[in-house]
Amino acid sequence: MRFKDKVAIVTGAGQGIGEHYARALAEEGAKVVVAEINEAQGEAVAKAIRDAGGKAIFVRTDVASEDATKAAVAATVKEFGDVDYLLNNAAIFFGMERHTWLNVPMDYYNRFMAVNMNGALIMTRAVYPSMKKKGGGAILNQSSTAAYTSKNYYGLAKLAVNGITLGLAQELGVDNIRVNAIAPGPTDTSAIQTSVPPEAVKRIVDSLPLKRLGQTQDMVNTALFLLSDEASWVTGQTWCVDGGMILKP
Numbered sequence: 001m002r003f004k005d006k007v008a009i010v011t012g013a014g015q016g017i018g019e020h021y022a023r024a025l026a027e028e029g030a031k032v033v034v035a036e037i038n039e040a041q042g043e044a045v046a047k048a049i050r051d052a053g054g055k056a057i058f059v060r061t062d063v064a065s066e067d068a069t070k071a072a073v074a075a076t077v078k079e080f081g082d083v084d085y086l087l088n089n090a091a092i093f094f095g096m097e098r099h100t101w102l103n104v105p106m107d108y109y110n111r112f113m114a115v116n117m118n119g120a121l122i123m124t125r126a127v128y129p130s131m132k133k134k135g136g137g138a139i140l141n142q143s144s145t146a147a148y149t150s151k152n153y154y155g156l157a158k159l160a161v162n163g164i165t166l167g168l169a170q171e172l173g174v175d176n177i178r179v180n181a182i183a184p185g186p187t188d189t190s191a192i193q194t195s196v197p198p199e200a201v202k203r204i205v206d207s208l209p210l211k212r213l214g215q216t217q218d219m220v221n222t223a224l225f226l227l228s229d230e231a232s233w234v235t236g237q238t239w240c241v242d243g244g245m246i247l248k249p
């Protein structure tokens with residue numbers, strides 16, 4: 001119960017890795033807000049947490065919208081009090097369109113970057129006053145090994161998330177707010193199962209030092225450590241959780 005009675009907002013918690021972050025935090029005693037754009041899935045996850053004896057509410061949130069993120073924080077404070085933890089996990093990933101740089105429709109590109117790059121910043125700005133009032137907290141941004149390997153806009157957005165993590169860590173340390181990121185390698189969620197052909201997944205797994213696909217639990221273990229007081233002197237870091245895919249000095 002490392003997070004007993006702490007207040008945590010998890011964006012994009014309606015499925016996949018975010019859902020597992022939300023469930024795990026609730027299992028360790030946190031009051032969790034499922035901040036998700038998909039109403040049916042967000043409601044279902046919050047209900048499943050409550051049915052299992054945890055505390056959770058769903059708040060429909062578009063992380064690209066300043067108004068929606070501010071409203072989500074207001075709903076959180078009203079229900080549970082000021083915020084201790086923010087997990088900026090939401091992204092357009094499941095079902096994302098794959099275009100080349102020359103052909104990506106600008107409307108699609110702008111929306112994609114608004115969610116995948118700016119979303120973490122917009123949500124953090126909305127949460128900041130509450131977290132500061134609480135006396136500090138921890139923020140975890142969801143990057144990807146694609147930040148280092150991908151040449152398209154998905155990779156660019158994740159590279160930007162790493163940069164935002166560095167800048168916010170420097171800016172918010174004075175308020176006792178730590179900011180880190182996780183860069184998962186390929187992880188077994190419905191997004192991977194439906195968008196990457198099994199042969200391609202096998203090729204990636206075979207190339208890893210640790211030859212298996214990542215599991216949501218791998219991400220949960222690292223996320224909970226980085227949020228917890230055990231990591232109280234860790235900030236501004238992007239942790240690759242990837243079976244050794246990215247080996248940097």
Ligand SMILES: NC(=O)c1ccc[n+]([C@@H]2O[C@H](COP(=O)([O-])OP(=O)(O)OC[C@H]3O[C@@H](n4cnc5c(N)ncnc54)[C@H](O)[C@@H]3O)[C@@H](O)[C@H]2O)c1
Pocket residue numbers: 011012013014015016017018035036037038041061062063064089090091092093094095115142143144145146183184185186187188189190191192
């Ligand atoms: N699965 C992987 O292999 C993998 C690897 C590296 C990084 N990631 C990253 O981890 C995160 C979760 O991955 P996943 O596999 O669970 O993806 P996913 O697509 O299954 O889940 C993303 C969730 O975010 C929600 N969302 C999308 N746009 C939103 C918005 N504007 N506001 C609020 N919520 C929104 C979606 O509805 C969905 O529930 C993403 O940031 C993804 O880029 C995943």
